[in-house]
Amino acid sequence: MPTMEQGDSSMLYLNGAFMALEQGRIAVEDRGFQLGDGVYEVLKVDAGKLLWMEDHLDRLLWSLGEIRLHEALEGHPLHSILPRLVESSGVVRGSVYVQVTRGVAPRDFLFPERTSPTVLAYAQEEEFVGADELLAGITLHAVEDIRWARCDIKSTNLLAAVLAKQAAREAGAGEVLYVSPEGLVREGGSSNVFVFLDGVLRTHPASNRILNGITRQHVLELARGLAITVDETAVQFDDLIRAEEVFIASTTRDVMPVVGVSAPDRDYLTLSGGRPGPVTLRLADAMRAAIAVELGAPSPTMLGSS
Ligand SMILES: Cc1ncc(COP(=O)(O)O)c(C=O)c1O
Incomplete structure (x- = not known):
């Protein structure tokens, strides 16, 4: 097996x-290439360490189970490979992408008789959201959610997300907002959506309609710790518009304030009064502190909010 050289910032692990x-x-x-027959994870690297690796690997195993590929990582040393990849790549701030597919077989929808999964992972440098960006907030572009009914599986079938993200970009927005045909707010293009409405922090329940984000789960835990009332029930799009505060949460963006929303059939609307609200900033600070504790790194309070 070729060895890894220190400081190669594009190191790949492949099979x-x-x-x-x-x-x-x-x-x-490869069935991942031809059929999208695979699952993936994106982990954050900060201070040269992987954040919440166990949570991500648990979700990866769960996704694999849901697509009946349980055996793919049996006895696999992914737990030790990921930190080695980060260390050898020299990535200090960035992400690790992991993908597992049902492997290579003559093209057929049916599972191959013998599966030899494709397993890959690589680390990359990435800019994190800075204080200025955080205080400016992000805007959303609402689209009807035309994805499949198993959004809880972190599947590599991302065509609906590709089209929605492109539409958001062309509308001048920073993130997608998936809305159900009944007008319920589901989640972001690659983030979960939180709405502080009538003094309660609301977010879509962890059902088949959303990805149960690792960051989402930590936001909920932090909010409960801060005695913020939490309710995992979806809000209507009209409730989002009148909410006191809106934010998104994800591995790459942590807690990110939302300041406006556009939609194909509506004028642009200002959200959260056009600036990050106090609850959002408290949670953003709490998240930063929790990440610092997890990574064993010092945690300056970036925003000075309380
Ligand atoms: C559809 C979707 N929802 C939510 C998230 C946030 O998940 P996490 O916090 O685990 O990054 C992602 C992340 O990529 C996503 O793709």
Whole structure:
């Protein structure tokens, strides 16, 4: 097995071998490539360490179970490979992408008789959201949620997300807002949505209609710790508009204030009074502190909010 060299910032692990990212090759008949028959995870790297790795690996195993690929990681050393990848890549602030597919087989919808899964992971440098960006907030673009009914599986079938994200970008927004045909707020394009409404922090329940974000789960825990009343029931789009505060949460953006929303059939609307609200800032600070504790790093309070 080729060894890893220190400080190669594009190190790839692919099916038992380490190589530069550009050297990775996936077969034409990989089921992930042809059928989207796979699942993935994105983990945050901060201070050169992986954040909440166990949570992400648990969700990866759960996703694999849901697509009947339980055996893919049986006895697999992914737990030790991921930290080694981060260390050898020299990535201090960034992310690790992990993907597992049902492997290479002649193209057929049915499962191959013998599966040899494709397992890959790589670490990359990434800019995190800075204080200015955080205080400016983000805008959402609402689209009807046309994804499948198993959004709880972190599947590599992301075509609906690709189209929605592109539509949001073309509308000048920073993130997608998926709304159900009944007008319920589901989640962001790659984030969960929180609404502080009538003094209660509301977010969509962890059902088949959303991905139960790792960050979402930590936000809920932090909110309860701060004695903020939490209710995991979905809000209507009209409630989002009149909410005191709105924010999104995800691995790459932590807690990010939302200041406006557009939709194909509506004028742009200001949300949260057009600036990050106090509850959002408290949670953003609490999140930063929790991450610092987890990583064993010092935690300056970036926003000075309380
Ligand atoms: C659809 C969707 N919802 C929510 C999230 C947030 O999940 P996490 O906090 O685990 O990053 C993601 C992350 O990519 C996502 O793709």
